[in-house]
Amino acid sequence: MENGAPESWVIDNHKDGLFRVHRRTFTDPHVLALEKERVFAQCWLYAGHESEIPNPGDFRTRQVAGRPVILVRGTDGQVRVLLNTCTHRGAQVCREKSGTTKTFQCAYHAWTYNNQGELVGVPGEDAYSEAFDRRQLGLVTAPRTESYRGFVFVSFNPAMENLVSYLAGAREYLDLVCDQSENGMEIISGTQLYSMRANWKLLVENSIDGYHALPTHKRYFLEFLPDTGVEVQRMRIAGTAKSLGNGHAVIANPEIPFGRPVADWIPAWGEAKKAEIEAMYQKLIARFGAEHAYNIAKVSRNLLIFPNLIINDIMSVTVRTFFPLAPDYIEISAWALAPKEESPENRVLRLDNFLTFLGPGGFATPDDVEMLEACQRGYANVREVEWSDISRGMTRQAPLASDELQMQVFWRRWNELITGSRPARVREAA
Amino acid sequence: MPVDHHQIENFLYREARLMDEHAYDEWLSLWAEDLLYWVPCNEDDIDPQRHVSIIYDTRPFLEDRIERLKSGVAYAQEPKSRLRRVVSNIEIEEGDNGEVTVYSNFNLTELRRSRQDTFAGRTIHKLRPQGASFKITYKKVLLVNNDEVIDNLTFLI
Ligand code: FES
Ligand SMILES: [Fe+2]
Numbered sequence: 121m122e123n124g125a126p127e128s129w130v131i132d133n134h135k136d137g138l139f140r141v142h143r144r145t146f147t148d149p150h151v152l153a154l155e156k157e158r159v160f161a162q163c164w165l166y167a168g169h170e171s172e173i174p175n176p177g178d179f180r181t182r183q184v185a186g187r188p189v190i191l192v193r194g195t196d197g198q199v200r201v202l203l204n205t206c207t208h209r210g211a212q213v214c215r216e217k218s219g220t221t222k223t224f225q226c227a228y229h230a231w232t233y234n235n236q237g238e239l240v241g242v243p244g245e246d247a248y249s250e251a252f253d254r255r256q257l258g259l260v261t262a263p264r265t266e267s268y269r270g271f272v273f274v275s276f277n278p279a280m281e282n283l284v285s286y287l288a289g290a291r292e293y294l295d296l297v298c299d300q301s302e303n304g305m306e307i308i309s310g311t312q313l314y315s316m317r318a319n320w321k322l323l324v325e326n327s328i329d330g331y332h333a334l335p336t337h338k339r340y341f342l343e344f345l346p347d348t349g350v351e352v353q354r355m356r357i358a359g360t361a362k363s364l365g366n367g368h369a370v371i372a373n374p375e376i377p378f379g380r381p382v383a384d385w386i387p388a389w390g391e392a393k394k395a396e397i398e399a400m401y402q403k404l405i406a407r408f409g410a411e412h413a414y415n416i417a418k419v420s421r422n423l424l425i426f427p428n429l430i431i432n433d434i435m436s437v438t439v440r441t442f443f444p445l446a447p448d449y450i451e452i453s454a455w456a457l458a459p460k461e462e463s464p465e466n467r468v469l470r471l472d473n474f475l476t477f478l479g480p481g482g483f484a485t486p487d488d489v490e491m492l493e494a495c496q497r498g499y500a501n502v503r504e505v506e507w508s509d510i511s512r513g514m515t516r517q518a519p520l521a522s523d524e525l526q527m528q529v530f531w532r533r534w535n536e537l538i539t540g541s542r543p544a545r546v547r548e549a550a
Numbered sequence: 551m552p553v554d555h556h557q558i559e560n561f562l563y564r565e566a567r568l569m570d571e572h573a574y575d576e577w578l579s580l581w582a583e584d585l586l587y588w589v590p591c592n593e594d595d596i597d598p599q600r601h602v603s604i605i606y607d608t609r610p611f612l613e614d615r616i617e618r619l620k621s622g623v624a625y626a627q628e629p630k631s632r633l634r635r636v637v638s639n640i641e642i643e644e645g646d647n648g649e650v651t652v653y654s655n656f657n658l659t660e661l662r663r664s665r666q667d668t669f670a671g672r673t674i675h676k677l678r679p680q681g682a683s684f685k686i687t688y689k690k691v692l693l694v695n696n697d698e699v700i701d702n703l704t705f706l707i
Contacts, residue, residue, distance in 0.1 A: 217697075310591050310602030315699040339621050344614055451699045456602055468599050471606065476614070480700040481589060481605040483618055486626030489702060493663075 130535040131507070132528070137515035139528050140507040143499045146319035151538070152447045158537045159427050160185040164273040164286050166429040166441045167191055167201045167262070171270060171306035171460070177235050180218040182453070184274060186443055189262065190214045191272065194236035195222065199267065201274045202237045202259040213259065224259070233259050269298045270305060288365030293423045297433050299408065299416050300382040301459030307439070308456040308471070312479040315451045318492035320428065320444040323452065324530055326488050327430040327440065328422045330359060330371050330521030331512060336491055337484045344476070344483060349387030350377035359419075359521035361513075367426030367533025369526035374419045378435035378477075381470045382459060383417040389469060424526065426533055431457075436474040448496050454478065553644050558652055561677065561684055562637050566656070569706035570633040574616045577706060582678055582685035585609050589707065594692045604696065604703060619704070626704040632661040633705055637673075648679040649687075660705065669707065670694045 129151075131140040145151050167184045168191040179192035181204060188204040190213075204212045211228040223240065225232045232241030237259035245254070262274035266283035271294065273283050284291060298305055316323065326332065334341055359373030379386035383400035385393060404413035420434045430440040437457040442450045456474045458467065477484045498505075510531065513523025535541075561580075568577040581587075589605040590596050598606045607615060618624045635658035643651040652675040660667045676688035691707050693700075 308602055309600060310596065312591060312602060312604070313697070313699040315701045317701070336625070338623050339618050343617070343621075347610075347614065464599065471599070471602065472611070475603060475606055476611060479591075479602075479604060481703040483614070483624075486702050486704045487624065490625040490628075 128535075129538065130531050132532060132535075134514075137511060139509070139511045139514055139524070139531075141510055141531055142506055143502040143508055144506075145534075146321065146496065147447050147499050147502055149447055152444055154538050155444070156186075159534065160443070161276045162280065162537065163277075163427050164264075164266075164275045164280065164283055164425075165427075166425070166439070167265070167272045167274045169270050169305075169307045169439070169455070169457070170199055170267060170272060171304070173199065175220065177220040177222055178218075179214065179221060179224075179235070181214050181216065183443065184262075185276065186445070187276075188212055189274075190224070190259075192235055192237075195234070196236060198236070199265070199272055200237060201262040201265050201272065203262065205260075206231060207239065207257040207259065237261060269294060286366060287425065288368060289362075290364045290366075290368035290370070290423060290425050293364065293370050293421060294425075294431070296412075296416050296419075296421065297423075297431060297437060297457070299404075299412070300437075301461060302407075303460040305437075305457050306460045308458050308467070310456070312454040313451065314454070314480040314485070314489070315449065316489045316492055317449055318489075318496040319447055320442055320450045321530075321534070322492040322495055323442055323450060324424060324428065324430075325510075325527045326492055327432065328361075328369060328371055328424050328526045328530075329524075330361070330373065330422075331524065332488075332491070333522075336487050340477065340483050345378055348379070350379075361519045361521050361523055361525040363525065363529040367530055368424055369529040370421050370423045371521035371526055372415075372419050372421045373521050376420050376434070378420075379469070379473060380417065380420070380435065381462065381466045381473070393469075422521075424530060426530065435477055436470045438474065438478055553642060553648070553650055555640075555642055558642055558650060558677065558684070559640055562640065562652065562654055562675070565686075566635050566637045570635055572619070572627075572630055572633075572705070574619050574706075578613070578616050580684075580686050581609075581612065582680075582687040583609065584687060585612060586688045587612050588689070589691045589693065589703070590696060592697045594696070604693075604700070605691075624704065626702055629662070631702075631705040634659055650677050650684075651675070652677060656707075658707065662702070671696075671707070 129142045129145050165185055172180055173191060173193040176193055176195045176197055179190050181190050190202040190204050193199050204214055206213045206226040208229055208231050211226050213224045213226045221235060223232050223234050230243050234240050239254040239257045242254055263278040264275040264280050266273055268283055359371055361371045363369050377386060383397050385397040401417050404416055423431045428441050432438045438454055439457050440454040442452040444450050458470055475482060479485055510524045510527050513519045513525060519525035565580055587607040588598055591602050591604045619627055635656050637654050637656050639655040641653040654673050656671055656673060658669040671691055671693040674690045675686055677684035678687050
């Protein structure tokens, strides 16, 4: 490897049940440069949700993998992800956060594009030669854009496999999230933005880490939830972990009593709600049968779609994506997802559930940030303490949510993409 | 009876000091039973029942926020932020039954883990007279940076 990198970034020792990750993967700018090329410029990345731009002309600007883009629904109804840079001399064409428009006009020299990205106006076009063809100078779309049940993804690799095959086993879990609604899911208005001084892969691990839930969020699980009237004996994290292919993974936890607006009642919501939530559950059973309904309503799940999309269908549904601006700094965008037909009253319960756990003012997220920043600070010892251990449950037949299989799945795929090879499986642990 | 502006200013200054000094119980005692504490996200004027906020606490949630901060395991405030804020530009609107709406600006310096951050914003308090003082029935904090990344908002604002 270049730059004196270790022989391997990942030790995947099946024989002895040991899994180790080299800590320079969290600190080395050279690794980040490789990730930008081999992970973020290849994989399908979440760009937004169709419900954020419900009508023709609706648009939102944001960053995807560090690139400014416009997520827009054209007059033709099609959702596009346009790279927000003028084909003239480069200015960001759209300078607003969101809105509805027929055209985007670049403020610099007033080139005008329609909401499908076509260049429709060039002031003083007669000054250009015959060879100048404005049909070729539309806003550039992300090389690949595909949607699955409202989730819009882009890939910057034109030759990328199609989205559905990329999603592999994660598709079934996205279905479980989407099947909560008869009319489709929507992003609730509002984006929580937060940052952490930690490597992006630490947040991947943390977002699907059942092992940390009780120690890091002790108070939430052992005091806040019991205060809402749930029985403490229900308070356990007893789920399983599963590899879904292509680096995707999920942990699924049955019957954590934090209350789920679809459709798991808790005493804090009052007796009046009980019948309504139960009726919702019965409806799911009627639509899907008992088993699928149970999985939708009573099982929470933390889903990783490789590399940087997290859909945590827990006390509320959060959609979270993030991108590294430096090896030790990321910015995170997080949204709440909900059934379109949800009643205003249940929407309030959902938002309460969301805010009391998630976001920069929540009762859990800030403690996660603190832990991940503590890891990152610890990695200043990387020369002397090179490896992190991610072996938990490696030899267990059916890995638990509190094991580390889901992280091993992520790291194997990461290693394949970064090194172009499979991890050093035979090598003994350091 | 005319509203005593000096008394209201002192109330805000005291509240600010209690927040700066992490005097959680004393701060909570300033609030009325039927309270609403709200920090909007992205925009100042949103519908908190239909839009994600940063904080939207009724009494049980605010009580839990305080219990959490006191627990010693709210790691995002262990160690605690060192805080000092200036409250100024106070404008007072008189309502019925001695209730007042108070508009003010704040500028807050936070130091934590060797990093110093500045937060600024506008606060709208609704105060209800009680005994010789007031209780806060409603507080809305319009952060200047509510549409930017925030890394930690676990101290009191
Ligand atoms: S850079 Fe956009 S019109 Fe010139
Ligand atoms: Fe966590």
